[in-house]
Every structure is written in C-alpha cells, then in structure tokens.
Amino acid sequence: MIKPKHNYTGKPTAYLDHNILNYFLRHPETSAFEKIFEEQQVVYSDETLREIKRSKGKENDFLNKLKKLNAMHFKIFVDENHQSTNDAIISDADPFEQYARLCEQLHIIDKIYTATNNTLRKFHGDKSLPSIEELDQQQSSDFIMILEELMQKKSNTDTLTSEQLTKLNNYISRTLQHQKTIQELSTKMMLNYQRDDNASMINTYRAKVGIGPLELNNVKGPKIIEKIWSLHKDLDGYKGRNFSIEDFLGINYIPSNLNGCIPTSSKIISAYNVLNVIGYFNDSDLKLNRRFTSATSDANHVALASFADTLYSSDIGMIKKGRAIYEFLDVRTKIITINVIDNRPL
Numbered sequence: 108m109i110k111p112k113h114n115y116t117g118k119p120t121a122y123l124d125h126n127i128l129n130y131f132l133r134h135p136e137t138s139a140f141e142k143i144f145e146e147q148q149v150v151y152s153d154e155t156l157r158e159i160k161r162s163k164g165k166e167n168d169f170l171n172k173l174k175k176l177n178a179m180h181f182k183i184f185v186d187e188n189h190q191s192t193n194d195a196i197i198s199d200a201d202p203f204e205q206y207a208r209l210c211e212q213l214h215i216i217d218k219i220y221t222a223t224n225n226t227l228r229k230f231h232g233d234k235s236l237p238s239i240e241e242l243d244q245q246q247s248s249d250f251i252m253i254l255e256e257l258m259q260k261k262s263n264t265d266t267l268t269s270e271q272l273t274k275l276n277n278y279i280s281r282t283l284q285h286q287k288t289i290q291e292l293s294t295k296m297m298l299n300y301q302r303d304d305n306a307s308m309i310n311t312y313r314a315k316v317g318i319g320p321l322e323l324n325n326v327k328g329p330k331i332i333e334k335i336w337s338l339h340k341d342l343d344g345y346k347g348r349n350f351s352i353e354d355f356l357g358i359n360y361i362p363s364n365l366n367g368c369i370p371t372s373s374k375i376i377s378a379y380n381v382l383n384v385i386g387y388f389n390d391s392d393l394k395l396n397r398r399f400t401s402a403t404s405d406a407n408h409v410a411l412a413s414f415a416d417t418l419y420s421s422d423i424g425m426i427k428k429g430r431a432i433y434e435f436l437d438v439r440t441k442i443i444t445i446n447v448i449d450n451r452p453l
Contacts, residue, residue: 121147122412124420125158149178173202195414232307232394320386332435372410379406388427
C-alpha cells in the first residue's frame with residue numbers, strides 16, 4: 108500500500124468507544140454529547156464497525172449516527188511488506204460503504220480471531236475448548252489454512268505483480284513463524300498452571316504468584332505499570348528469571364517489522380491482555396465467549412485510539428488500563444471519562 112502524500116490537518120480527532128455511540132441511540136433527546144464534538148473530528152475504526160455488526164438490528168441506527176456526526180474512518184497504515192506501522196490513514200468514506208466492505212471480509216476476520224485468541228480464552232477458563240495440547244495442534248493447522256486461503260485469493264487477482272506476490276509470500280512465512288513461536292510460549296506458560304481438577308488457570312496463576320485485583324487496583328499513579336511490575340518481579344514465576352518490564356508485558360515476544368520496529372498498537376494490545384490476566388481492573392467472566400469478545404474489542408479500541416487526540420469512554424476498566432498503558436508507552440492520546448448518571452451525561 109502506498110502512503111498518501113498529504114497529512115491530516117483538520118480538527119483534533121475524537122475516538123468514541125462503543126458505549127458512547129450506544130448512549131446516543133438510547134437517549135436521542137439529549138444532544139449534550141454531540142455538542143462536545145463540535146470542535147473535534149469524530150473518527151471510527153473497523154473495530155467500531157465490528158461492534159456495530161454485533162448490535163443485531165441497530166446497525167443502520169449506528170451508521171446513521173456516524174454520518175450525522177460527520178465521522179471519518181481511519182485505519183493503521185500497512186506498508187508494501189504487509190506490515191503494520193505507527194501511522195494511520197484517515198478518510199471521509201461513507202460509514203455504510205465501510206461497513207459493507209467489512210462485512211465482506213468478516214469470514215476471514217472471524218477465522219483469524221478464533222485462531223489467535225483460543226489460547227487466551229482457555230487460560231481465562233473457557234471449558235468448551237479442548238485440552239491445551241489439542242488446542243495447540245488445532246490452532247497451528249487452522250492458522251496455516253487461513254494464510255494459505257489469503258495467499259490463494261491474492262494470487263488470483265490480476266493487480267499483483269510477481270514482486271508483490273513474493274513480498275506477500277514472505278509476509279505469510281514470517282506470520283506463520285510468529286504464530287508458532289507465540290503458541291509455543293503460551294502453551295508452555297499455561298501448562299505451569301493447569302490442574303487435574305480443571306480449575307481456572309487464571310485463578311491458579313494469581314494464587315501462585317500471590318497478588319491479584321485487591322492489591323493491584325489500589326496502585327496509584329504516576330508510573331502505574333512500573334509500580335505493578337515492581338510488585339511482581341520478586342514473586343514466584345518471575346523472580347530469578349531475568350525478566351524485564353517488556354518481558355512482563357509480552358512486548359519482547361512481539362516480532363519486530365523488517366525495519367526493527369514494533370508497532371505501538373501491537374504493544375498496547377499485548378500490555379492490555381497482560382493487565383487483564385494479572386487482575387488490574389480486569390474484565391469479569393472472560394471464560395464466557397461474549398465477555399471475552401467484548402474485552403478483546405476494548406483492547407483493540409485502546410490500540411486504535413492511540414492514533415487520535417482523545418478517546419471518550421464510560422468503561423472504567425478500559426479507561427484505567429488504557430491510561431496506564433498510554434503513560435508507560437508515552438502515547439499522547441488523552442482518555443476522557445464520560446459518566447452517565449440518571450440517564451444524563453455529566
């Protein structure tokens with residue numbers, strides 16, 4: 108993909124969490140929220156559209172609200188080597204057109220989501236999934252089939268040159284190796300906390316480490332991530348392993364791009380998942396598919412909103428984790444809390 112020559116020079120950008128959009132629909136008589144954004148450019152992402160897809164019957168209402176807000180779509184810029192970067196592309200494409208595009212891609216998107224998240228779902232206690240060993244084998248084969256399907260589709264297009272196909276093939280090879288490495292690390296970690304009585308591995312982990320939500324949710328800023336790591340580094344599972352704070356957050360296990368860069372968005376998602384696991388303002392009942400999907404969506408929102416000037420949300424857990432991660436990674440995005448009390452925004 109060729110990066111556009113012109114940089115965005117419009118109003119400050121405002122990324123809205125889905126709960127803010129949902130408030131618009133539940134309380135159409137209230138325009139206070141809309142006035143907040145008169146001097147800001149509302150933006151939305153494919154994750155916004157995926158949440159709209161799950162709204163079941165309210166899709167057009169949400170899309171019309173985005174149109175009324177003159178919202179612009181943005182996405183992470185992917186370079187010619189099919190690698191995510193620290194840049195984003197913003198456009199004024201119609202929300203309905205973007206939604207239609209996303210729906211056409213959902214088949215492969217859902218497959219990728221399942222293949223890359225089942226291990227984490229298992230760790231959170233989803234008993235509908237097979238054993239760790241079976242899951243490891245299943246995910247490896249599933250991911251290979253997904254990437255082969257993608258390669259076949261791209262190869263069948265007339266717009267790709269032989270050079271572009273070579274770059275795509277190299278990308279797929281790198282991605283396969285990355286997935287294999289991540290699975291091996293995840294499986295090894297999970298086996299340390301697997302018990303014969305099928306108890307929740309996440310509860311076993313927290314009990315073995317000896318620290319959880321009660322202690323972590325009382326950590327005060329600044330430098331919340333650093334303080335959380337300080338509480339963990341001398342505990343069972345971490346002591347004596349020469350772990351760094353980047354190891355603790357999973358950042359050092361993310362493969363870098365060809366230029367040696369790890370995209371900030373990838374770091375955010377990894378850190379967000381770790382904070383959920385250790386219990387810092389963690390989302391509840393992640394063993395349930397619906398709740399896990401919601402938490403994954405929140406992580407993606409925080410990652411994507413890092414390209415905007417402001418993120419608006421009423422989700423306290425997401426806000427707390429997001430602020431801690433933004434501070435650690437020196438992300439400039441401000442997170443604004445919108446409280447809804449007695450059906451009115453404050």
